[in-house]
Amino acid sequence: MAAPFNTLIPHRLDRLPWSRFHWLVVIALGVTWTLDGLEVTLVGALAGAIHNSPSLRLSSTQIGFTASAYLLGAVCGALFFGWLADRLGRKKLFTLTVLLYLSATIATGFSWDFWSFAIFRFLTGAGIGGEYSAVNSAIQELIPARRRGVTDIAINGTFWGGASIGALASVVLLDPAVIDPDLGWRLAFGIGGALSIVVLFLRRWIPESPRWLMTHGRREEAEKVVGEIEAWVEVEAGPLPKVQGKPISINPRRHTGLGEVARTLFRTYPERAILGLVLMSCQAFCYNAVFFTYALILTKFYGIEAQHIGWFMLAFALGNLAGPLTLGHFFDSIGRRIMITATYAIAGLLMAATGLAFAQGWLSAWEQTAAWTVIFFFASAAASAAYLTVGESFPLEMRALGIALFYALGTAVGGVAGPALFGWLIEGGQRQDIMWGYLLGASLMLVAAGTEWKLGFAAEGRSLEDVARPLSQASDPAN
Template sequence: MSSVTTPASFETDVPARLDRLPWSRFHWLVVVALGITWILDGLEVTLVGSLAGAIHQSPSLRLTETQVGLTASAYLLGAVGGSLFFGWLTDRLGRKKLFTVTLLVYLVATICTGLSWDFWSFAFFRFLTGAGIGGEYAAVNSTIQELIPARRRGVTDLAVNGTFWAGAAFGALGAVVLLDPVVIDPELGWRLAFGIGGALSLIVLLLRRWLPESPRWLMTHGRPEEAAAILRDIEAQVEREHGPLPPVQGRPIRLNPRSGTSLAEVATTLFRTYPRRAVLGVVLMACQAFCYNAVFFTYALVLTKFYGISAASIGWFMLPFALGNLAGPLILGHFFDSIGRRPMITATYALAGLLMAATGYAFAQGWLSAVEQTAAWTVIFFFASAAASAAYLTVGESFPLEMRAMGIAIFYAIGTGVGGVAGPALFGALIQGGERTDIFWGYLLGASLMLIAAATEWKLGFAAERKSLEDVAAPLSSA
């Protein structure tokens, strides 16, 4: 590394050297070991969605439809608190330490969920599970964006976020097997289902041992020598795979050493330096969170109450829904790097909103069977999944390195708190009321929010495609 240290500042070309690396086994390790976060979250959300009928009928829990919705809200409240707390620690203590701690929190909590004995214990363990996942979002999103080359950041970030739905598909299939009374007693099956995430977490803990601390985090915290050593190791791995590396483009940047960023500085940066990006982040995150959590957390209840689908069969309806969501970011992701962030985010939010309104009306009129309803949601969330993944990409790219994890946490918390917590509770109450028209108004509200998000992106969106993170938002430590 070309680094010059002075008493006041130092120069570093860490960003340029990371961005020039060809795609390699190292990048696959980053994607697999850290991207598991979204698989675990998708697994958790789908398990509760697919298991909602069995949990509702469980002789030991006997949760009402409203209580099922409230436990989903408890999970999201935990995610909000966990993202803020662990996000703050991630920016202060480093990415590597925190993505280990948050995974351990999740592992213990999800296993304890399977041991719940009443509504309050179930809700409490769901809260802790959410706290672990929320912390993962902050630590993992920031790390992935800092280690992936700029030219591949968009497609990689969308694909990784989209793997939420690989977890969802896994959860749906697991629920089908574990709720089949021929295979196992459903009362035991739904409890064992929560052990799936715990088993995956143990494997991921081993993979994460091989990941280094983010060189970008080290350089902005006054530790250029450590950043240099880690970067040399990464470059050596890539050179063994691809041969000599391409030349470094651009000049080094000069940074002032600093140990941390205060909350006051975070607030000033968000709402004074980048107010338009702050508004954009809130709108994108809140709107997609409402739609996703309102629909997905309660869809099993819609299937059982309005279509007479048995609890044991819910997983078969969740599976195509999950696969459509997985396909969206994978198929559309590269357009966010080629066509650009602003046009693609606008288009995906708008299409999802329009289709959601039409499907809600068809549901209210009773025109759709359970299969047709599921097919409609599969198409809608093909676009909505790419839009939601792009929301996380946007808030991660929008702000300086020193507060990236906290920035992600704040917007995740605001979006989830405003849109995600209210959505499942509202839809749970609407479903319990038993009127299709009431549920239609909920769907129409979600569609309107997606269209508002599309308009906001068109007005406030900015070009970040193929640009270094430091060019999109200069580090706070820039000299």
């Protein structure tokens, strides 16, 4: 292993002005959330058509379980690929995961029964889960500290750009005047595959994370990558600002053992571990429970035909997209703690009120959609901030695995159970029963708000190495 060395790599990356390079990172890597939003919306908007498909005819409960299969796949994929991303690097993994996603989502369109559909959804989820860990860590390590909050939250919010694409696609592909709906829902799953081909091309230009190279002793390669990024930015922005800050000393390591990861989580940063788990699990339950089953609510309780579901989902998705894009910069200016607490709390209170209104039958289909749109304007920013929080909370050597672990735990605790529970409640046909599910979701959002207020920490404008000291960083500079 290489000898200890001093480096200014983090400071050099953080002082760069925003440039076309950063836009490339945002587009080529951030598309992960667009793909996830597309997948989730397709299953939600296509639920009625899949339920009525002559070749599948899945029940409401089975549709709920296939949604859970997708999320379970995401959990397994996040853990496995997150572990690999910290060992093998970000770049190798975000190529492998998008290939898995591409293959599995196209295969979903060829499903022939419940089990084949569920298995392909599991594999699609595994690709997306792996993307979250490898891509989230790479983005945070390449974006300047002063723009990390707004960038990360906005990128997470593009989930709803994918949701909008899925909603519009379902309107066309489920219209009997355009195409046979049983063929249309199958073709819809090819959209993500087509986008993935473009993504593979763009990612050829994204370098390995210099921060990852730095901690793994590949100093010369890290310096070369940073120099190339600086040259790229300098052509566009002119002379770069002077590097500020003292060098940090790195004792390189090949990998970080699971035992050290566990000690870091539960001994060094126990409060951050609790905070990450609460934020991730609470938002996962609310989002997945509501969104995966929203089409079933519209068809069963409001009589909306399957080919019209996409218009309702589009309005819902646009409200969710607007939240992070509108509120994101406040997480850097006002601060993480205040904004995360506020967005979780507002979403929880509005969700409780809407659940009660639904139980009383006071809302039409469009009024119900408008209420959810307002709720998730705030909840979308809150959920995006949860991913930002777990990415910033822990040292660089375990960042991808940390993101994967909390994504997996949060999704397993709050996400996998949500769609199955709500699918079962909807099949029962009683508004009062579903109301209790919504009130449970609202309570969880309020619990998350209180936890953030108690355990939240300031990360805005601070270097990742300042927020969480790298495990390989020596106490004193090396000679």
